[in-house]
Amino acid sequence: MGKVVVDLSMSLDGFITGPNDGIEMPLGEGGERLHDRIFRGKPDRSGSSPRQSAIDVNRAVLDEAFETTGAIVMGRRLFDIEEKPWGDEPPFQVPVFVLTHRPREIIKKGKTTFTFVTDGIERALERAQAVAGDKDVSVSAANVAQQYLQAGLLDEIQIHLVPILLGQGRRLFEHLGTESIELENTRVVEAPGVTHLRFCIMR
Amino acid sequence: MGKVVVDLSMSLDGFITGPNDGIEMPLGEGGERLHDRIFRGKPDRSGSSPRQSAIDVNRAVLDEAFETTGAIVMGRRLFDIEEKPWGDEPPFQVPVFVLTHRPREIIKKGKTTFTFVTDGIERALERAQAVAGDKDVSVSAANVAQQYLQAGLLDEIQIHLVPILLGQGRRLFEHLGTESIELENTRVVEAPGVTHLRFCIMR
Numbered sequence: 001m002g003k004v005v006v007d008l009s010m011s012l013d014g015f016i017t018g019p020n021d022g023i024e025m026p027l028g029e030g031g032e033r034l035h036d037r038i039f040r041g042k043p044d045r046s047g048s049s050p051r052q053s054a055i056d057v058n059r060a061v062l063d064e065a066f067e068t069t070g071a072i073v074m075g076r077r078l079f080d081i082e083e084k085p086w087g088d089e090p091p092f093q094v095p096v097f098v099l100t101h102r103p104r105e106i107i108k109k110g111k112t113t114f115t116f117v118t119d120g121i122e123r124a125l126e127r128a129q130a131v132a133g134d135k136d137v138s139v140s141a142a143n144v145a146q147q148y149l150q151a152g153l154l155d156e157i158q159i160h161l162v163p164i165l166l167g168q169g170r171r172l173f174e175h176l177g178t179e180s181i182e183l184e185n186t187r188v189v190e191a192p193g194v195t196h197l198r199f200c201i202m203r
Numbered sequence: 204m205g206k207v208v209v210d211l212s213m214s215l216d217g218f219i220t221g222p223n224d225g226i227e228m229p230l231g232e233g234g235e236r237l238h239d240r241i242f243r244g245k246p247d248r249s250g251s252s253p254r255q256s257a258i259d260v261n262r263a264v265l266d267e268a269f270e271t272t273g274a275i276v277m278g279r280r281l282f283d284i285e286e287k288p289w290g291d292e293p294p295f296q297v298p299v300f301v302l303t304h305r306p307r308e309i310i311k312k313g314k315t316t317f318t319f320v321t322d323g324i325e326r327a328l329e330r331a332q333a334v335a336g337d338k339d340v341s342v343s344a345a346n347v348a349q350q351y352l353q354a355g356l357l358d359e360i361q362i363h364l365v366p367i368l369l370g371q372g373r374r375l376f377e378h379l380g381t382e383s384i385e386l387e388n389t390r391v392v393e394a395p396g397v398t399h400l401r402f403c404i405m406r
Contacts, residue, residue: 012362012386012402013376014217030383149368159215163386163402165352167379173216176370180233183215183366188398190391195400199215199366 001129002136003155006145007065008172009034009194010159015169016142026081028169037162037193038062057191058160065158069094070135071128073121075144076100079114095131097124099144121147142172150176154201157183161195204332205339206358209348210268211375212237212397213362218372219345229284231372240365240396241265260394261363268361272297273338274331276324278347279303282317298334300327302347324350345375353379357404360386364398 008016011034018028027034038058071094079098089110090096096114098104104116117124125148128137136156139148148154159172182202189196211219214237221231230237241261274297282301292313293299299317301307302324310317320327328351331340339359342351351357362375385405392399 012360013379014374018383019381029381033383033385157215161400163388165376165379165384165386167381167383171217173368176216176368178222178232178370180221180236180370181368182236183368185366185393185395185398188391188393190388192388195388195391195398197364197398 002068002070002132002134004125004129004148004153005069005136005138005156005158006140006148006154006172007069007138007158008140008142008145008160009038009162010172011162011164011166011169013165013167014171014173015166016172017170018166019168021081021170023081023084026085030166031169033164033166034160034162037164038160054192057189058194058196061160061189061191061196065138068136069138070132071137072096073124073128073137073139073144073148074098075141076102076116077143078141095128097128099124121151121153125153142170142174145172146175149181149201152203156186156201157199159197159199161197162193163195205271205273205335205337207328207332207351207356208272208339208341208359208361209343209351209357209375210272210341210361211343211345211348211363212241212365213375214365214367214369214372216368216370217374217376218369219375220373221369222371224284224373226284226287229288233369234372236367236369237363237365240367241363257395260392261397261399264363264392264394264399268341271339272341273335274340275299276327276331276340276342276347276351277301278344279305279319280346281344298331300331302327324354324356328356345373345377348375349378352384352404355406359389359404360402362400362402364400365396366398 010016018031021028076098090112093111098114098116100116103118107114183199186200187198213219221234224231279301293315296314301317301319303319306321307319386402389403390401
């Protein structure tokens with residue numbers, strides 16, 4: 001069986017979106033900078049453009065996550081916000097299980113299916129793992145990641161740490177309660193504009 | 204003139220202390236783990252002890268910060284909490300300027316002097332820079348760092364990122380307002396138990 005992972009871009013001050021994220025603005029105000037740094041790089045202090053090799057490093061890390069992911073569990077809020085922007089060919093190309101209290105029929109778009117699961121995070125994970133086989137199950141976004149983390153069901157966290165301070169927005173790590181959680185940093189991939197940090201959760 | 208820097212250990216979820224930090228417990232509940240990981244390492248998953256070389260890397264990074272620091276600006280709260288634990292030989296060995304609304308006579312302990320500054324962060328920085336010469340001025344802790352950051356007076360941030368989730372405590376980055384701040388990641392030093400990340404602030 002594969003691992004249960006969180007894989008998200010985060011600002012140095014801990015945000016995965018800017019403020020006021022929603023259907024009109026999926027990444028919130030300024031949140032698109034998180035992705036700009038990774039996909040388009042960012043001129044350095046000398047004003048020169050980022051080297052192609054830097055962008056290639058970022059793509060390789062993201063491609064690796066894509067290849068190792070066999071299914072996805074996501075929150076209904078994320079689905080509702082992104083359904084329209086994803087269009088007819090959502091980028092996942094694997095089965096997606098959407099946690100929700102509001103039942104809905106299975107949706108098939110391109111190579112991605114969205115199944116709506118109303119019986120909790122454990123059941124959603126079981127279903128995702130059943131289809132993922134040896135591949136990983138990726139869970140997102142912040143609220144869902146926090147639930148799996150607190151339930152002790154998460155194995156790994158990959159953070160694409162982007163050197164910006166957004167100041168406001170949606171934090172990846174909050175509402176985690178008072179018990180501290182020990183991690184081990186298992187990989188650091190350095191690229192201009194972003195540092196890819198991988199952690200496993202120690203139990 | 205040297206740079207104005209922040210140099211602090213931070214958990215992956217953004218805390219520089221655990222909850223309920225104060226005179227009785229300077230690093231808050233569980234906050235000592237931030238330092239344990241750096242100074243004493245942490246057994247890995249196999250149960251083996253950290254290699255001495257890993258601890259040496261951490262010491263080298265911390266020694267470098269010590270060597271390049273010519274003066275310190277700190278908040279009165281931090282001073283009040285740590286005054287007793289520091290004892291007669293505080294670890295700084297450079298002039299320290301304490302931001303406060305409550306005047307107090309200069310204190311000299313070992314090779315460290317504490318000067319209490321009541322006329323604001325700009326004036327405290329000027330006085331610190333005057334004695335630091337070509338060396339850096341280090342500002343701490345969270346609240347003071349936030350003030351210098353918002354005033355546009357900070358040049359660099361070094362984070363010793365410790366792979367634990369404390370869940371609660373004092374965040375390094377908050378109250379920063381709505382304007383996002385762009386950084387450049389200028390160095391990554393990888394060591395088991397901690398990743399040392401250095402950023403310069405782009406203006």
